Amino acid sequence: MIIRIFSAITGFLIALLVVVSFNCPAAAATSVEVPRISIEQAKQMLGSPDVIFIDVRTPKSWWRSAAKITHAVREEPGAVKQWAPKYARDKTLIIYCT
16 A cells, blocks of 8 residues: 555656756746747856856755756745846856756
8 A cells, every 4th residue: 555655656756857857937927029049058057257147946856856967056946036136137147957
């Protein structure tokens, strides 16, 4: 019984992570058209002082993942209005979730 419940919860969490991945709340929080870039373009921007990488995965998803961009800042996906003003407007923000 416990194994079935765990399997059901695990399946739900995986499905939930897939939904969060394709429906990134930070990107949806604005009505402005946000340009998309490729992984290769993002790699070329790594280390630039004018670029800030922001990881908007949920805390649980972030902690469980081994895939993290070095020096990326993790921000809460549902709190864009709270954290967005702290970033300089002259910087390029690359907001991502996986």
